[in-house]
Amino acid sequence: MTSTARPGGPDPLDLLAVEELLTEEERMVQQTVRRFTADRIRPHLADWFEQGVFPARELAPELGRLGLLGMHLEGYGCAGAGAVAYGAACLELEAADSGLRSFVSVQGSLAMRAIHAFGSEEQKQRWLPGMAAGELIGCFGLTEPDFGSDPGNMRTTARRKGTDWVLSGAKMWITNGSIADVAVVWAQTEDGVRGFLVPRGAAGFTATDVHGKLSLRASVTSELHFDEVLLPGDAVLPGVSGLRGPLSCLNEARYGILWGTVGAARDCYQAALEYAKTRIQFGRPIAAFQLTQEKLVEMALELEKAHLTAWRIGRLKEAGRARAAHISFGKLNNVRAALEIARSARTVLGANGITTAYPVLRHANNLESVLTYEGTSEIHTLVLGEAITGESAYR
Structure with a gap:
């Protein structure tokens, strides 16, 4: 992924070297998922998007063999990975496509997590091993x-x-x-x-x-x-009654989103940067023009801020200190940043940006769904408003 503008300079795709904050194991997870998406997913995404299909039955066992399904859960064939390792995996999945990350999130953070947290032992034994392996969806x-x-x-x-x-x-x-x-x-x-x-x-x-x-x-x-x-x-799931059950699962899914959207943003920024360096207008690459550089700089700033936000919330989660307001902070900020990056990247690509030959408008369209599912921006704003003021404004 590294693309150095000048020898010895910072990585343009990770100006603050946020990936260096990951442990060796976390980086290994991220690199494994990055290779998988490059080899297995990216060559087909334009066709899947255009045709409106997703070969879930075919891909689920492969995702299971990588340990990505329910990877942050313990036992029953699950990997038991830490929150940041799971987040790094979500980043790479959504860098390919939000639909891919959504499949993994729904499988692991919603369906499997509900059974794992609130199911009987018999229910866990019946469903979780097969779901972790990708044999059951x-x-x-x-x-x-x-x-x-x-x-x-x-x-x-x-x-x-x-x-x-x-x-x-x-x-x-x-x-x-x-x-x-x-x-x-x-x-x-x-x-x-x-x-x-x-x-x-x-x-x-x-x-x-x-x-x-x-x-x-x-x-x-x-x-x-x-x-x-x-x-x-x-x-019936015997371990919970009331909205606490589904809402706790939603928080798990939202956590994956606040990492995943960093991946979508990075992919848009990378596409715009590479295009700007090779697109010649008025005898120069458009990367040499001030207005294009301003767009790229703004994208890089928002990308790194979102990446740091995800990393910090991940460490809070691993320490048992992450609260609903932290998750809302991450989803609200990072989806918003990713959408702005996608829209700005599209302008750098000009007319080429509206085709499936480039990932930018596909990501932008997907992010419009990510903006509203697992809690709209309005709901997350009210969660944070209550955390700040102590006053509930839902009704």
Whole structure:
């Protein structure tokens, strides 16, 4: 990745040498994922994005062999990696494409994490080893067609029927939904919000893919429907009730995002820098013009600030000191920075920037989804506002 402008000078792609803050093991993880995406993913991304497909079934076992699925969880075939190592992996995954990082995040930080944190031992043994290996795929059903930022008013319900449960309702914008072997679904019950494990093929459970997307095209996005789905009593996650369960999983996914968006930003900046050094106008490379240099400098500044933010939050997380406000700080800042970098990079590339020959507009389109999923900018602003003032402004 290193691209030195002058011999002995700083790396233009990492001006503050943030990667030197990683341990040897963390750098090894990052380099392994970087090689994997270069060899296995990047050659196909333009076609996947244009066709609106993502070969999840094919890729999942390969991601499993690399130890990337549930890599920050302990036991059950999971790697038990530290928070920064997981973040560095997310950075490289999203440097390729947000859809790839989303698949890994949903599998590990949402579906697997819910089972790992709140499931029974039997549920963990049944699902987690296969999910860690990429043999089984999971999804996470919280958002509904009418309720995104306000999950407490979800309409999906589960009622008791003897020792069984009957699940009814719908979930929307569910990554991996139509290909999942198990869906972790959150529903209102007489005891509050509970999580349920709904296996693929359960009678009354259907998943329909969302088409016509202009963002996250190399990703499977679905709507889930539950028409009086009969589930056994042991389908419920016994370890949690209330919104604390799904929201804690969302914080895990948001943590991956605040690292992943650094990767998307770096990829856009790198594309713009390389293009500017080779694109000749008025007899000179456009990198020699002041306005282009200003754009590149602003990109480099925001990239390194976002990278340092991710690293610091990762170390806080490893020390057990990361709070929801820290995660909101990282997601709000880093997605915003990545979007601005993508948009500025597109202007450096001119008309070439709108084609799939370059990754910039693909990243920009993807980041429009990343901006709103796992908590909108408005929600994260209010989380931080409450942390700063002590006053809740949600209602």
